[in-house]
Amino acid sequence: MITVVKLHKTIKKRKILSDVTFSIAEGECVGLLGPNGAGKTTLIKCMTGILQHEQGNITFNSNPIVQHKKNIGYLSQHTDFKPWMTCEESLFFFGKLSGLDKTFLKGNISAVLEEVGLKDKGNYKVEQLSGGMKQRLGIAQAILHQPLLLILDEPVSALDPIGRNEVKKLIARLKKRTTIIISTHILDDASEFCDRYIIIKNGMIVGNITEEFQKSDRKQILVKMGNVPQTSEALKSSEVERVECLSPNTFLLTGAVELDLQKVVNDFAAKEMDITSIEFYERGIEEIFLEMVSDT
Amino acid sequence: MTNFYTLTCTELVEAAKEFKFIWLSLFFVILGITQPLITKYMDVILENVGGADGITIDPNRPVPSSAEVLLSTISGQFNQIGLIILIISFMGLIAADRNSGMQDFILTRPVSLRSYLLSKLMGHWVISMFSISIGAVVSYGYTIFLFGSFSFSNFFLFLLLYSLWILFVVSLAILISTFVKSPILIAVTTIAASIFFILIKGFNHFLFQLSPGGILNLAENQLLSVHDSNYFSIATCVAFILLNLSWANMNLKKS
Numbered sequence: 001m002i003t004v005v006k007l008h009k010t011i012k013k014r015k016i017l018s019d020v021t022f023s024i025a026e027g028e029c030v031g032l033l034g035p036n037g038a039g040k041t042t043l044i045k046c047m048t049g050i051l052q053h054e055q056g057n058i059t060f061n062s063n064p065i066v067q068h069k070k071n072i073g074y075l076s077q078h079t080d081f082k083p084w085m086t087c088e089e090s091l092f093f094f095g096k097l098s099g100l101d102k103t104f105l106k107g108n109i110s111a112v113l114e115e116v117g118l119k120d121k122g123n124y125k126v127e128q129l130s131g132g133m134k135q136r137l138g139i140a141q142a143i144l145h146q147p148l149l150l151i152l153d154e155p156v157s158a159l160d161p162i163g164r165n166e167v168k169k170l171i172a173r174l175k176k177r178t179t180i181i182i183s184t185h186i187l188d189d190a191s192e193f194c195d196r197y198i199i200i201k202n203g204m205i206v207g208n209i210t211e212e213f214q215k216s217d218r219k220q221i222l223v224k225m226g227n228v229p230q231t232s233e234a235l236k237s238s239e240v241e242r243v244e245c246l247s248p249n250t251f252l253l254t255g256a257v258e259l260d261l262q263k264v265v266n267d268f269a270a271k272e273m274d275i276t277s278i279e280f281y282e283r284g285i286e287e288i289f290l291e292m293v294s295d296t
Numbered sequence: 297m298t299n300f301y302t303l304t305c306t307e308l309v310e311a312a313k314e315f316k317f318i319w320l321s322l323f324f325v326i327l328g329i330t331q332p333l334i335t336k337y338m339d340v341i342l343e344n345v346g347g348a349d350g351i352t353i354d355p356n357r358p359v360p361s362s363a364e365v366l367l368s369t370i371s372g373q374f375n376q377i378g379l380i381i382l383i384i385s386f387m388g389l390i391a392a393d394r395n396s397g398m399q400d401f402i403l404t405r406p407v408s409l410r411s412y413l414l415s416k417l418m419g420h421w422v423i424s425m426f427s428i429s430i431g432a433v434v435s436y437g438y439t440i441f442l443f444g445s446f447s448f449s450n451f452f453l454f455l456l457l458y459s460l461w462i463l464f465v466v467s468l469a470i471l472i473s474t475f476v477k478s479p480i481l482i483a484v485t486t487i488a489a490s491i492f493f494i495l496i497k498g499f500n501h502f503l504f505q506l507s508p509g510g511i512l513n514l515a516e517n518q519l520l521s522v523h524d525s526n527y528f529s530i531a532t533c534v535a536f537i538l539l540n541l542s543w544a545n546m547n548l549k550k551s
Contacts, residue, residue: 097299
């Protein structure tokens with residue numbers, strides 16, 4: 001659906017994005033992760049056509065992205081509207097800018113407000129809304145023109161737990177029918193919706209993490225023992241490079257290369273060790289993220 | 297074009313909701329009546345206010361013409377205090393949208409940057425000229441009442457040319473807004489640059505004629521009925537407005 005190829009962007013002589021390449025297929029929900037200042041917002045602004053890039057291509061269904069603004073819904077990091085407008089007026093304003101006709105808008109505005117849970121707030125002025133409500137109104141303006149791609153820049157980071165919960169529920173519903181890109185540095189939130197993660201650091205893509213990647217990263221094995229061994233060194237073998245004790249009878253074995261589970265089991269059997277369970281350790285996105293963005 | 301219309305209307309409605317049309321007009325009306333009243337009744341004012349010991353008003357002083365009074369209202373009141381207040385009133389024209397994320401919401405729609413910038417220019421020019429015109433018309437009325445008649449067509453021509461200067465000032469504020477985000481800094485820089493273009497007249501007249509401020513000279517000449525006017529100033533001013541907008545357009549695309 002959307003393809004970014006060798007994208008470069010410099011702002012005030014500072015390189016913000018460098019050689020960024022990735023693609024997103026229809027129906028995917030992709031998390032754009034990175035520490036603060038990594039270049040996530042700049043990348044999103046280039047993808048939405050707000051900023052011009054110096055080099056590279058961004059295409060939407062094989063056409064330049066600027067031709068597809070009508071197919072993109074965007075929620076900015078700082079969500080604020082004209083405070084004097086009511087929710088309905090705000091949506092009408094954005095609908096008009098999207099080229100939607102009045103008749104369509106009149107019907108669609110109430111449907112969208114209902115979808116985001118603001119049905120009874122249509123006549124409320126924006127200044128009367130809470131942070132969570134404003135964010136939901138932000139999502140409402142992003143989905144009003146029924147876009148094929150929804151780009152959400154830090155949709156929950158500025159909200160309190162109640163607001164976050166409301167917005168997260170809404171995103172989960174939208175995920176079923178729209179391709180979504182969520183930029184965030186809150187990994188727990190990303191892991192609730194995303195099928196894939198693109199990790200960006202210093203303006204460069206440093207990781208493209210799929211669920212398969214998380215499972216196929218077979219360098220670590222989690223072992224639970226029936227009896228507590230006298231020393232964790234006893235668990236070491238030619239393949240196992242490092243042993244970490246997670247609890248008195250739970251150990252994490254790390255190999256330099258991919259570990260052979262059967263070989264490790266045979267090794268323990270030869271040493272007559274009492275193993276309750278043994279399995280590949282599936283790392284969470286947070287661990288993978290921290291490893292990829294750490295400087296060491 | 298539809299987007300330009302929608303955005304301009306929103307700017308105007310916003311100004312109406314903030315009562316900008318009312319308070320700016322009132323402000324220019326006060327400025328407009330102050331100059332003719334002070335010029336006419338200076339001696340009476342000094343007599344009644346007191347604290348005028350040692351100040352002597354020459355009873356045989358020449359009575360200024362309506363053109364001179366109108367000129368001092370415009371160059372002394374409108375173009376100094378008026379301009380400062382005007383610039384302060386629209387210092388957030390781009391910065392507010394930028395800081396609130398509204399600009400991003402607008403530009404991710406099928407809205408061109410040109411439409412967005414032109415709507416800002418048009419909206420704030422209309423608000424400014426509405427207020428200035430009301431103030432100027434009231435001042436014109438007072439001036440002809442107190443100092444004698446003055447050609448309305450010349451006055452109208454003056455307003456028309458002066459509106460080009462205001463258009464330039466708004467375009468300058470737009471350009472500066474694309475460099476700095478702080479509204480106060482935008483206001484200070486725009487005021488300083490505008491005053492520079494006005495003051496340049498005293499240093500180098502040729503440079504002044506080539507600068508956007510040259511249009512002020514042409515406008516003032518309509519009040520003084522000077523006929524050897526430099527109409528080239530109109531082209532210069534329009535060129536500077538276009539330059540400001542193109543530069544602002546380029547800046548917003550880049551960052």
